[in-house]
Amino acid sequence: xxxxxxxxxxxxxxxxxxxxxxxxxxxxxxxxxxxxxxxxxxxxxxxxxxxxxxxxxxxxxxxxxxxxxxxxxxxxxxxxxxxxxxxxxxxxxxxxxxxxxxxxxx
Amino acid sequence: xxxxxxxxxxxxxxxxxxxxxxxxxxxxxxxxxxxxxxxxxxxxxxxxxxxxxxxxxxxxxxxxxxxxxxxxxxxxxxxxxxxxxxxxxxxxxxxxxxxxxxxxxxxxxxxxxxxxxxxxxxxxxxxxxxxxxxxxxxxxxxxxxxxxxxxxxxxxxxxxxxxxxxxxxxxxxxxxxxxxxxxxxxxxxxxxxxxxxxx
Ligand SMILES: [Zn+2]
Numbered sequence: 001x002x003x004x005x006x007x008x009x010x011x012x013x014x015x016x017x018x019x020x021x022x023x024x025x026x027x028x029x030x031x032x033x034x035x036x037x038x039x040x041x042x043x044x045x046x047x048x049x050x051x052x053x054x055x056x057x058x059x060x061x062x063x064x065x066x067x068x069x070x071x072x073x074x075x076x077x078x079x080x081x082x083x084x085x086x087x088x089x090x091x092x093x094x095x096x097x098x099x100x101x102x103x104x105x106x
Numbered sequence: 107x108x109x110x111x112x113x114x115x116x117x118x119x120x121x122x123x124x125x126x127x128x129x130x131x132x133x134x135x136x137x138x139x140x141x142x143x144x145x146x147x148x149x150x151x152x153x154x155x156x157x158x159x160x161x162x163x164x165x166x167x168x169x170x171x172x173x174x175x176x177x178x179x180x181x182x183x184x185x186x187x188x189x190x191x192x193x194x195x196x197x198x199x200x201x202x203x204x205x206x207x208x209x210x211x212x213x214x215x216x217x218x219x220x221x222x223x224x225x226x227x228x229x230x231x232x233x234x235x236x237x238x239x240x241x242x243x244x245x246x247x248x249x250x251x252x253x254x255x256x257x258x259x260x261x262x263x264x265x266x267x268x269x270x271x272x273x274x275x276x277x278x279x280x281x282x283x284x285x286x287x288x289x290x291x292x293x294x295x296x297x298x299x300x301x302x303x304x305x
Contacts, residue, residue: 004142005142045139045140045141047136047137047138047139048138048139048140049138049185049186049285049290050140050285050288050289050290052140052141054141054142059141059142060221061140061141061221064288066285066288066289068289068302068303068304069302070304071289071302071304073288073289073303075287075288
């Protein structure tokens, strides 16, 4: 059977409109079950009026994103936190970040 | 202009009268879902109406499908811009389910197996405007389209027609549902193109 969802890398493009950092490389903590893992591992339901990203552990909603013609609506209630890696001025961090991005559509 | 084109346009004009602004016609039935498809065994399925006074009205699958049904043929309009004309359903009118329900509530919050919710004024569920539908085009309603049963409220955008419907909570104050809290319009009238919260 065809999968009914995508993985969290599908969020990279739509969220790039809002955040300058690549949020698919961030680590989120599920507000429902506490599971902590990369945003890229969330289950993204995109055949819907918006994007719905669910926890791979408990299937609760972690993140929702609706794009109207003149606004983006972002709901992060299902995430306790997002740890967004930022390279700063450390050259080695920049290098490892490049590797993390290779899977995302850019 | 050729005769063929005129004839074609004439037919299309009839269809266009039934097409709300910003919508296009589709022949297939796109599957939209905000989560995994819940599978509820019929012997454990139930539908409830909870009143603001705390009374619970409850129907099992057998009880629901033993009630008098209607077979509405209706046009449906999805907020993602597709419309489908003349879809045929079988379901129980909400008027039948509300016969013995005493309430002064103005608002309904519909909830589904799988956790989905959507809100609408109670008036929009009554007077022949809404059904609990369990057959589509002569067949059992497929799980992908909301089976075993879904709400059918075709005069509003189709996100209000909650798939896998489980019950209705009656409320004295409006409580926005899943999409209504994420940028979509609180009411969702396709003829007034009420797609987003600011529309
Ligand atoms: Zn979780």
